[in-house]
Amino acid sequence: MxxxxxxxxxxxxxxxxxxxxxxxxxxxxxxxxxxxxxxxxxxxxxxxxxxxxxxxxxxxxxxxxxxxxxxxxxxxxxxxxxxxxxxxxxxxxxxxxxxxxxxxxxxxxxxxxxxxxxxxxxxxxxxxxxxxxxxxxxxxxxxxxxxxPYRRMHERQYVDAFRVRADEAAFFLSLHDPLAQRVDRQQIVMAEERTRLVPVSYRxxxxxxxxxxxxxxxxxxxxxxxxxxxxxxxxxxxxxxxxxxxxx
The missing domain is CATH 3.40.50.150 (Vaccinia Virus protein VP39)
Structure with missing residues (x-):
């Protein structure tokens, strides 16, 4: 990232x-x-x-x-x-x-x-x-x-929703490198007043x-x-x- x-x-x-x-x-x-x-x-x-x-x-x-x-x-x-x-x-x-x-x-x-x-x-x-x-x-x-992430071992990218409300939605966008065991991710929180981006990269x-x-x-x-x-x-x-x- x-x-x-x-x-x-x-x-x-x-x-x-x-x-x-x-x-x-x-x-x-x-x-x-x-x-x-x-x-x-x-x-x-x-x-x-x-x-x-x-x-x-x-x-x-x-x-x-x-x-x-x-x-x-x-x-x-x-x-x-x-x-x-x-x-x-x-x-x-x-x-x-x-x-x-x-x-x-x-x-x-x-x-x-x-x-x-x-x-x-x-x-x-x-x-x-x-x-x-x-x-x-x-x-x-x-x-x-x-x-x-066993179930994701062969996936290079994926999306996960972790909160859905009437006025807000939050989800992860992830890029996965299974050989390096690395995930680059954006945690995105979208609400009526603003959108927040929280990037995280981990092994x-x-x-x-x-x-x-x-x-x-x-x-x-x-x-x-x-x-x-x-x-x-x-x-x-x-x-x-x-x-x-x-x-x-």
Whole structure:
């Protein structure tokens, strides 16, 4: 996607993000899952956005830092009730050395397929290695990811409607490169008063590929469930994958 930068999605969507995403799912299941793994200490969210999970997590025993490439997203985080409880860092989580320096964390996590915003395999592998370097011994890396688009594997372009109302329509226009595992997409919201365009470009990852990235970084696979409440992941929908850095 031409003229697309690491901060483009956040900058374009920040003001409307919670509305466009329907406010997201309730954060309580994710918070309960994360605190069951790491109840106290320092946590880092990759791509913190507007802080849907980071804010309640910070109120539940963890010291939470959130890194995001979009200053507009971090501004929305600060404006939210409780937003001051999360330490915001402006930076690219694909380069954690530059983003967080030599700080260490017991928990690193990423929500809603945000890891996919690293658009090449090399960037994703570098992120895993950066996370491993920033994890304390015994620390965990948790990723919530959507499954690859199995039903779309042979389609180069497609359209999905995700909201249709009397005064508004919202849909995705997607170009798909199955060899690069890349999707370039416009999220389009059309209403009587205005039309909004929110571009996003991402690279999806097969679960087995994700496990290999973790192994290359020195992390061990712990679990993979179908969501925050657990259950077997059957290959569709989303999964929550957990990796651990071995204790010394």
């Amino acid at each position: 031409l003229d697309y930068e690491v901060s483009t999605y956040g900058d374009k969507s920040a003001a409307d993000y919670d509305m466009l995403m329907g406010g997201g799912e309730p954060p309580e299941p994710a918070v309960a899952f994360l605190t069951s793994l790491v109840p106290t200490g320092n946590a880092l969210e990759l791509g913190v956005g507007t802080g849907r999970v980071a804010i309640p997590l910070a109120g539940d025993g963890l010291s939470v830092t959130g890194v995001d490439s979009s200053a507009a997203m971090l501004a929305e985080l600060r404006r939210k009730p409780g937003g001051a409880s999360v330490e915001p860092l402006l930076g690219d989580f694909g380069d954690l050395d530059a983003a967080v320096g030599d700080r260490m964390f017991g928990l690193v996590y990423s929500m809603c397929s945000t890891f996919y915003f690293l658009r090449t395999q090399e960037e994703q592998v570098r992120c895993f290695r950066g996370v491993a370097a920033r994890l304390e011994p015994g620390g965990v890396f948790v990723l919530e990811l959507g499954a690859p 999806y990852v097969w679960p087995s590929e994700l496990d290999l990235m973790a192994e290359l970084a020195g992390l061990s696979a712990v679990s993979r469930g179908s969501g925050w409440s657990g259950g077997e992941f059957a290959g569709t929908g989303r999964h929550v994958s957990v990796y651990r850095k071995e204790a010394v």
